[in-house]
């Protein structure tokens with residue numbers, strides 16, 4: 377066992393873990409961050425995406441011990457009361473159906489917009505190509521990200537046409 381210390385969603389944790397334990401399992405099973413789903417066992421789908429020291433990372437592709445002393449944000453730490461503009465845009469533009477890909481898609485989108493606040497549609501598609509969605513056909517996801525980009529730049533969201541009450545914080549707890 378190895379001791380790892382990390383700040384997750386603003387809270388510092390120190391735990392003994394198996395050296396082979398994946399970060400996603402530590403987050404879900406050890407620290408209760410079940411809003412971060414596991415969608416594959418091949419590091420392909422991106423459902424498990426979190427931020428590690430500010431960068432978008434597939435948490436099934438790193439070991440918990442590799443995140444020692446790191447600062448991690450999961451979907452559960454993204455909003456502080458009100459939804460993050462990217463979460464709101466996914467809701468407004470129907471950027472999800474089953475919701476399984478959504479936590480990872482949103483975390484990857486937040487990182488994308490931090491790096492490129494004014495992406496083209498092509499740049500959004502390219503930036504999210506590591507995140508797979510089996511349901512939506514991506515069109516509404518791209519529209520949601522472009523709308524969030526507009527809102528974050530202060531230009532207001534792109535008009536949307538869909539409203540529902542889906543909880544995107546823990547869509548698959």
Ligand code: FES
Nearest residue numbers: 415419421422436
């Ligand atoms: S669960 Fe991590 S990439 Fe699929």
Ligand code: FES
Nearest residue numbers: 473474509510511
């Ligand atoms: S909404 Fe179902 S996989 Fe993306």
